[in-house]
Amino acid sequence: MKKRLEEAQRQQRLEQENRRLRDENYYLQSELQEERSFTERLTDGIGRMLDFLEEHLPERLRPLLEKARELLPDPEIGQQQEQQQHQRGMGGMEL
Secondary structure, three states, X not given: OHHHHHHHHHHHHHXXXXXXXXXXXXXXXXXXXXXXXXXXXXXXXXHHHHHXXXXXXOHHXXXXXHHHXXXXXXXXXXXXXXXXXXXXXHOOOOX
């Protein structure tokens, strides 16, 4: 009887920890999505600003714009990395 009680308590602690970890995981995923959304909007805005400057800056300053564009992340690479992380994150999370 004592062993059953200890096992039940152990099982309950594991279930509580599992619930806590699931909640924390959900929170972290939502924060990550929010951060990615912000970063994507910011990068898009910078790209549009560089397009505007390219149309209005003198020709001699255009090489600076190209250098600035090189600093921006490639959106396709970012999407591929995001998909890979999502696939890795989902693997092994199921009970």
